[in-house]
Amino acid sequence: MANNPPKFTGPGSPRDVPPASGDPGFDPYNMPAPVREEVLKPDPVALDTNAEELKDGTNHCPKCASTDIRQKPGTDLLVCAFCRNEWQGERVEEEFALGVGQDQLDGTIIASGARDIAADEAVLRTFKCNCCGAEVTINTESEMTARCHWCRNVFGVNQQVANGAVPDAVLPFHIKKDDAIARIRQFVDKRRFFALKAFKEEFTPENVISVYMPYMIVDGKATAQVQGKGEIETRKYTRGSGNNKTTYYDADVYQVDRRMDFTVDDLPLESSAERADLNTGHNTNNIINTIQPFDTKNAVKWNAQYLRGCSSEKRDLDVEQMKPRLVDQLLSIARAKVEGSVNRYDRGVRWEKEGLKVHGSRWVAMYLPVWLYSYYQQDSGMLHYIAVNGRTGETMGSVPVQQWKLILVSLTAGTIIEGLAIWFMTVAS
């Protein structure tokens, strides 16, 4: 009987309705301990981007094994400060096949650097220097590399600690500091007249700093549905005469339903709660949001040496906390895409209901490069940013205004227009 082919009908065959995903079909708590442990063990992360070769925290030059490694400015290359050897980090796009398969996404796939943040994981991490044995502490809130104060060996936080500080990938800076300074200066030079006096006096773009900002880069597959009313003009006519003419419109009203399947590739979402708050009433984070997009396709596998001399912000949001924002942005994308299919409604469409089903999403944590100049406005307590995209050079900023000057000029302009209007009325009557 052992050689019989499997049965195609009856219990235990594919004709059975399969158990729900993740349901082993029995209660593991009634099983012996070894079986229970195996069944209850967490699933392996779908995408393991942890770099085995960097686990000890040191990144050696492949040629001379020195640890004094820097990014070559303006490129994605790493260069050894000792023997000048240059090499390229691996692009995650190819390494983990992130550029393909969006239409086959099913469920939530989370790369290992985007896993949930453990609440008890410390921000200050201590590493033992593997050269001399000294203990070196790194504050992962803002730095990812340090030099051993005893033997000058260079350390990097390369292993993916569960405090959210180590992402899957990093997009190195291409725009150099001089270039960023020039762009910031040019941006502000176009906005000088009404700028706050103190801001102009203290303006020193040389103080710009290079920051790696935490983002989640999301691929998704979804179905969107929208329902509403649309109107098509059927007649336009005028009633009355002389000055009392009024135009009237007749229109047909339609119930409009639209449905669309779509995939998105590399949608960036801020993964720091503070940066994701785009309320322009009390912060200027929208400036950093505006300099997107980044060429995230060129991101390389995480290596702390890219962050030498730069500061970094730590991710503090988990995938589940960011899902509502993903749904919101996917709905916006869907609404933008269906607009082309309702062109015939020349009087417009009023969408009344919308729905979204996310079939699958893939989350990769990434550090993106930003040149950041900031100015703290004392009286309002507002922190104004001027940000330069570290890859494309796109610049955006918030320049504080001298309110009395702006109000005075607006009042003057309003008074002149009003004067002209009164003069015109007098002449006309």
Place this chain on the structure above:
Amino acid sequence: MSDDSGLWLLALGPAGGVGLYWALYRYYRNTDKSHAFERETKVETKPVTGSDTQVGTNNGTRDRRISGDNVSDYRERVERIRNDSG
């Protein structure tokens, strides 16, 4: 010129002043800017399907557009159809 068209001319001064203030304020502070992800994200769509059914007429209206037109306000959320999930 009719009587009421003379009155709206008087509103031009305050409107012009406030308009200039907001235009300059936004030019400096850029509070209206954000990432245009609707246009700048790579999206692949299957053909849009759907239905269009005439449900009535709206005759003799003085409005140029349908009331509550939000076809271009992509980020304005409307009532959510249940059964959706994140």
